[in-house]
Amino acid sequence: MRRIAKHVALFFALVPLVVLSFAGPTRAQTGVTTHAGTLKDGATYLIEVPSNWNGTLFLYSHGYVVPGTPNPAQDVGDPFTRFFMLSSGYALAGSSYATTGWAIHEALQDQIAVLEVFEKTFQRPKRTIAWGHSLGGIITAGLIQRNPERFVAALPMCGVLSGGVATWNTALDAVFAFKTLLAPGTGLQLVNIADPVANLNVAEIALAEAQATPQGQARIALVGAMGDLPGWFTPLSPEPATTDFAEQEFNQFQWDQQVDFPFAFAFRAELEARAQGNVSWNTGVDYRRQLERSIGRNQVRALYEAAGLDLDADLKLLNETARISADPEAVRYLERNIIFDGEIHIPVLTLHTKGDGLVVVQNESAYKKVVDEEGNGEFLRRTFVDRAGHCTFTPAETIAAVETLVHRLDTGRWDNVDASDLNKAAVALGPGFNIFGTQQGIVSVPPAYIEFHPSRYLRPFDAATEECEVGFLCGDPFSPFGEH
Numbered sequence: 001m002r003r004i005a006k007h008v009a010l011f012f013a014l015v016p017l018v019v020l021s022f023a024g025p026t027r028a029q030t031g032v033t034t035h036a037g038t039l040k041d042g043a044t045y046l047i048e049v050p051s052n053w054n055g056t057l058f059l060y061s062h063g064y065v066v067p068g069t070p071n072p073a074q075d076v077g078d079p080f081t082r083f084f085m086l087s088s089g090y091a092l093a094g095s096s097y098a099t100t101g102w103a104i105h106e107a108l109q110d111q112i113a114v115l116e117v118f119e120k121t122f123q124r125p126k127r128t129i130a131w132g133h134s135l136g137g138i139i140t141a142g143l144i145q146r147n148p149e150r151f152v153a154a155l156p157m158c159g160v161l162s163g164g165v166a167t168w169n170t171a172l173d174a175v176f177a178f179k180t181l182l183a184p185g186t187g188l189q190l191v192n193i194a195d196p197v198a199n200l201n202v203a204e205i206a207l208a209e210a211q212a213t214p215q216g217q218a219r220i221a222l223v224g225a226m227g228d229l230p231g232w233f234t235p236l237s238p239e240p241a242t243t244d245f246a247e248q249e250f251n252q253f254q255w256d257q258q259v260d261f262p263f264a265f266a267f268r269a270e271l272e273a274r275a276q277g278n279v280s281w282n283t284g285v286d287y288r289r290q291l292e293r294s295i296g297r298n299q300v301r302a303l304y305e306a307a308g309l310d311l312d313a314d315l316k317l318l319n320e321t322a323r324i325s326a327d328p329e330a331v332r333y334l335e336r337n338i339i340f341d342g343e344i345h346i347p348v349l350t351l352h353t354k355g356d357g358l359v360v361v362q363n364e365s366a367y368k369k370v371v372d373e374e375g376n377g378e379f380l381r382r383t384f385v386d387r388a389g390h391c392t393f394t395p396a397e398t399i400a401a402v403e404t405l406v407h408r409l410d411t412g413r414w415d416n417v418d419a420s421d422l423n424k425a426a427v428a429l430g431p432g433f434n435i436f437g438t439q440q441g442i443v444s445v446p447p448a449y450i451e452f453h454p455s456r457y458l459r460p461f462d463a464a465t466e467e468c469e470v471g472f473l474c475g476d477p478f479s480p481f482g483e484h
Helices: 002-012 016-022 079-087 104-121 135-146 164-182 196-211 214-225 245-275 287-293 297-307 311-320 328-336 363-373 395-411 419-428
Strands: 032-038 044-050 056-061 091-095 127-133 153-157 348-355 380-388 435-438 441-444
Touching: 032 104, 044 079, 044 104, 056 104, 056 135, 079 091, 079 395, 091 104, 104 135, 127 135, 127 395, 135 153, 135 348, 153 395, 164 196, 164 214, 164 245, 164 287, 164 311, 164 328, 196 214, 196 245, 214 245, 214 287, 214 297, 214 311, 245 297, 245 328, 287 297, 287 311, 297 311, 348 363, 348 395, 363 380, 380 395, 380 419, 395 419
Parallel strands: 056 091, 056 127, 127 153, 153 348, 348 380
Antiparallel strands: 032 044, 044 091, 435 441
16 A cells, blocks of 8 residues: 555645645744644644634644555644634644544544544634535535534535545446446456555556557546546646647546546545445446536547547447446445535535546535535535646635635625635735645746536435435435345
8 A cells, every 4th residue: 555655645746735835834833822632532633722812713624644644633734824824813723533544434523522622721712613625625514514513614625525425436437437448357346445556556557558549548538527537637737728638638647547546446445444345336327328417528529539439339338337236334334424415504615626636626516406405505605716636726715715704704794705806815915825836846826716617416426315316315226235
């Protein structure tokens, strides 16, 4: 697993939240009381309270930590945002979670335990706001769903807001297409992965071979379309033109090679061990229909035509290939950790990049759908940044979102949530916060909020049973457990 962790680290080195950790305002900030310790289950925690504390606490939930890598407690995403938050009088807190990987079960408990430590050590905050990145985004949404009385607002950023079941079902759709079309007969395991390192190696070899031919590239694009994988990878690069299908495919190849395949073909084993079985199914899925609804449908058709491939034949093969059923108790574990019911009664502001290939932007559509179904749309607002990458926000963009959410709490109104207003707020913070970390160093960048409406999520699954589309909770004739 150490080699896989090193592999994924190449991607996360592009994320400014990591790169910025070595520069800028440091932890030597004066007038801050720091309290750190260990919870009963072994998780560590970090709390920072400025001398001018205004009574508001931000509880930070960090993202996925690769098993076998360091897992320190974190209370903020980057040092520049930390400097602003503490200077503005906000207290910060967060835990490491007791385990790594898909640690939602532990995180939902450990984060509440940190609140209890905070109250015993300092005092009960006037307001507690949940926020977090990536896996921390799904944890943030889970915290306010499970403990609505503890929070007054939430800011899930680049969050897995489609929920656990939908996320891993979508991943299964993509890898199912990959094995069927590009790696048949290789022994590649899609579920019940016995040897994660060897399994990822098989997938990487097949992916590299596919990328070497026009036919393979067309099929890589089809694999990507099954999960709405964007054709944009490098954060500060311009987005490829809508008709530059070859460049889009190369970017999708990079997402697969550097980010998504380690999760799908290796890290999945960690989740299966937790759940004690396979958590995903594709019984009942019509892959022809999935392509028609995908943002990649035009790209796929064009690349198939250019490669001289028969798209109908490949879709027919996908739909006729034996499907994968899930293990009932494993699915129930993933439901608990976690799916969403749309019952929010506090302000929730979400933030997502348009070109996110790890947690696709359509996650925002899935969350909005369940919130709207429950009649709670007044509490939710979504914001988007026109940039490739996962969680690739500047400190200024993050702080602008924080200020917008706090304003909603202070006034009871959603003001200044338009992209133009958010960009103005980010610019007003000055050049010291409008920065982005790259492998070459820190560069100045303008804020990139945009008005954007992502397409629907391809594989919805949530607690509103009448609205999910495939599976045992939906009244669907196909069961995820193979009982047709």
